[in-house]
Amino acid sequence: MSIFHSMNTTASALTSQRLRMDVISSNMANVDTTRGRLVNGEWEPYRRKSVTLKPLEGQFSSFLNVAVGHSSKGQVGNGVKVSRITEDRETPFKLVFDPSHPDADESGYVEMPNVDPLREMVDLISATRSYEANVTVFNANKAMLTKALEIGK
């Protein structure tokens, strides 16, 4: 619980949202990539990636507090972290009829990535707005710290 605790919290969120944005960029950039990965000698299209977030709460001091008998509630927490980046294995690949494509199968269909540009755009806006909200918090916090320096002036 230092002075900069809330700035660190906000910074962790900014990092996470930026990473989310990077992953969305990667999905959008690879919307037509048919050679994402080589599986058993055959090319598999790019799979949509998504970021999973989780609250960052397990710090040493919180474990210590639980160990000495205080309850784990009453902890503010230390922000957010990216727990993992997962590939979407649920959504099927899109099949496009294009016999001249080098990756087309015998019947002339090409498997395209399971990236939906519409969904990516929605996620993109969501990430941008969350980032902006965190910037607002950071500025508010900065204003408060600056104001605290005015005590006694």
Place this chain on the structure above:
Amino acid sequence: MKYLSLFGGTIQNLENGLAYASVKQKTIAQNIANVDTPNYKSKDVSFAQMFSDAKQSSMAAYRTDTKHFGFKMREYSPGVFSYTNMRYRQNGNGVDMDKEQANLATNQIYYNALIDRVSGKLNSLQTVIKGG
């Protein structure tokens, strides 16, 4: 702690208010940071609970001699609780962004007002010391 009765009363109370406002600021930062975290429940500070928690929340040093200095460790923020049943969005997240932003603005004004009062109090003390 009583240094002088000069600083007692008002400044002490304002200091408690500032402590509350800064914990509140931390919870708002945490809530907004976790606005996209699945199953995260928003947190808040209870002013009343803060004072009851404050008494037992610190770890005091074990003293074997009366000449030892006593000190307390406070790594713990009293009065913070989660709205565990709140479900605001499909992914189980319980953060209401509009409410958090409104709280942020309120808290900032509250904090500024307290700082203003502390400064005012110190200024009037200075006026007394200098004799006008």
